[in-house]
Amino acid sequence: MLILTFAVTCIAPLTWAHGAGQHVLGTVTGIDATHVEVKTPKGKIVDVQINKHTRFREKGNPKGVNLPSVGDRVVIEATKDDKALIATEVHFSPAKKPVAPAQ
């Protein structure tokens, strides 16, 4: 009876909530093993954490093992906890390398 009372009074009012996933689009301005820093098209700098579950997907080379580097375009799928954005998947396309001037 006590358990039932506890369940009804304490658990029942607390079932559904709502939230949203996050996407971060932009150009990589910094990256290391724990985070990637992205400059969005609006000029905002966004820091996204990376962990062992983060997956990287290179455009046009989905089975590749490359990681994004500074200057690459990224679309990051992330979840947000209380303090930080945590990347679940990082899609990136390498920055176009400047063509050397013709001699």
Add this chain to the structure above:
Amino acid sequence: MRTKFLTFITVVVIGMVGAFGWMGYRLFTTGFSAKTEPHVLEVLMARQIRHLAIPIEHRNKSNPVPLHADVLKESLAHFADHCATCHGNDGSGQTPIGKNVYPKAPDLRLADTQSMSDGELFWVIHNGIRFTAMPAWGEGEPEKDLDSWKLVHFIRHLPTLTTEELDQMKTLNPKTPKEIEEEAAFDKFLQGDDSAAAEADRGHHH
């Protein structure tokens, strides 16, 4: 003897009044939020109640569906379509819904779930769990609900899910027209089209 009994009843009543008073105080002053993590005591009690809610003969049932590659393939598609919205394709529960319901969607890959018997997993899928976000998916007689038994196989497979399987699941997740538009915009952005960022920026994005 009677005095002891009255003392016991008095202590129980005072305890209940105190507990209700405390809950009332929390409710009317700070409020309850689904964002908080359940207290360890609450988790313990809830799991015990869930365990006790499953009849013993159902707990001990073994999976009537033989494990086969086709079964895994079918249940992967089923999970991606029906379960991943809350549990995530990888079963981590790290989704906008899974992280914000109360109690949180568990990480299905971990021991708390994997240590449940096949019968318990089936029961939870078929009957749902009261006072949580887990609905009852089963229809009709449990004996005929082979889809839920197939999902039990897939839940067992979650800890060893491959990258290729995750990619396949992404193609099978239900998508709204808005999400399809967003994906196209993301693709264009990666190809160098800056205007696509504005299109994608209309949702919940930075």
